Amino acid sequence: MYFEDINYEKHEGIATITINRPHVYNAFRGLTIRELIAAFRDAWDDNAVGAVILTGEGEKAFCVGGDQKQKAGEGGYDDQGGLGMGIGLEVENLHQTIRNIPKPVIAAVNGFAIGGGHVLHVICDLTIAADTAKFGQSGPKVGSYDAGFGSAYLARIVGEKKAREIWYLCEQYSAEECKEMGLVNKVVPQDELQDAARNWAGKILEKSPTAIKMLKYSFNADSASITGISQLAMGSLAMFYNSEESEEGKNAFLEKRPVDFQKFRS
Numbered sequence: 041m042y043f044e045d046i047n048y049e050k051h052e053g054i055a056t057i058t059i060n061r062p063h064v065y066n067a068f069r070g071l072t073i074r075e076l077i078a079a080f081r082d083a084w085d086d087n088a089v090g091a092v093i094l095t096g097e098g099e100k101a102f103c104v105g106g107d108q109k110q111k112a113g114e115g116g117y118d119d120q121g122g123l124g125m126g127i128g129l130e131v132e133n134l135h136q137t138i139r140n141i142p143k144p145v146i147a148a149v150n151g152f153a154i155g156g157g158h159v160l161h162v163i164c165d166l167t168i169a170a171d172t173a174k175f176g177q178s179g180p181k182v183g184s185y186d187a188g189f190g191s192a193y194l195a196r197i198v199g200e201k202k203a204r205e206i207w208y209l210c211e212q213y214s215a216e217e218c219k220e221m222g223l224v225n226k227v228v229p230q231d232e233l234q235d236a237a238r239n240w241a242g243k244i245l246e247k248s249p250t251a252i253k254m255l256k257y258s259f260n261a262d263s264a265s266i267t268g269i270s271q272l273a274m275g276s277l278a279m280f281y282n283s284e285e286s287e288e289g290k291n292a293f294l295e296k297r298p299v300d301f302q303k304f305r306s
């Protein structure tokens with residue numbers, strides 16, 4: 041399979057998907073999301089694959105969310121297909137694919153996991169982080185939000201108070217801090233990250249695939265109701281992206297200046 045924005049390889053039952061846009065810290069655009077979905081579907085369909093690793097190219101970033109440079113015009117992102125729910129990105133579809141693929145997905149977080157990139161690791165079954173990785177949400181700083189799995193499911197993992205802190209303050213947290221809050225399973229030195237992820241994937245491959253699949257379905261069942269909230273959230277985000285308030289957030293980031301949301305307080 042040929043991909044432009046990601047690398048995809050399968051080796052000894054492990055599929056590794058690498059977001060490959062290091063010039064923008066592995067931020068995603070419409071094509072990136074569509075390619076990620078295609079790779080996850082291939083891994084889903086391949087009976088030889090028992091676990092998937094999601095990571096980012098380079099040592100700087102895992103993924104820093106939506107590519108603000110591609111969100112140049114009014115409204116949403118570059119990709120105006122209907123499956124993008126009016127936002128221009130099939131993020132909701134990708135989240136569902138990661139949740140529903142009946143094989144564990146391990147996020148190997150090699151650097152910044154910010155905004156929509158943070159949400160990706162939150163949704164993955166397991167997270168192994170480099171000791172240099174940094175985690176956080178940024179939506180409210182740049183006129184965006186993920187009011188679906190990115191907030192409601194996050195709260196189930198770290199608790200309501202911590203989830204609200206993460207979203208309201210948009211600060212960054214170290215890999216060790218995230219491990220303490222239960223958001224990261226294991227922290228390893230940067231140069232051991234990919235081996236550590238493959239090691240865990242290998243351990244999963246030794247287990248009964250049916251037992252693992254049913255356990256994943258069972259874990260998912262408890263949070264399945266968030267799907268409806270997520271769809272509502274994406275619909276509202278599509279409308280919010282057309283607002284002056286959201287534009288101010290994006291423009292301040294692109295122009296490298298302080299953001300001014302004061303006039304939108306009503």
Ligand SMILES: CC(C)(COP(=O)(O)OP(=O)(O)OC[C@H]1O[C@@H](n2cnc3c(N)ncnc32)[C@H](O)[C@@H]1OP(=O)(O)O)[C@@H](O)C(=O)NCCC(=O)NCCSC(=O)c1cc(O)c2ccccc2c1O
Pocket residue numbers: 063064065067104105106107108109127129131132152154155156157159178179182184185186190277293
């Ligand atoms: C990640 C940072 C904290 C890193 O800071 P640092 O100072 O180390 O590095 P730079 O800021 O100089 O960045 C290096 C280089 O990368 C470019 N870059 C970084 N992030 C992005 C980005 N998101 N889009 C495009 N480009 C990016 C940066 O411009 C630099 O390149 P230059 O050529 O200019 O030198 C810091 O970079 C940072 O805070 N980045 C922004 C993170 C962010 O706000 N992300 C988007 C949030 S919105 C979002 O992710 C999102 C989530 C969803 O769930 C969605 C769901 C549905 C639709 C849309 C969604 C969505 O957009």
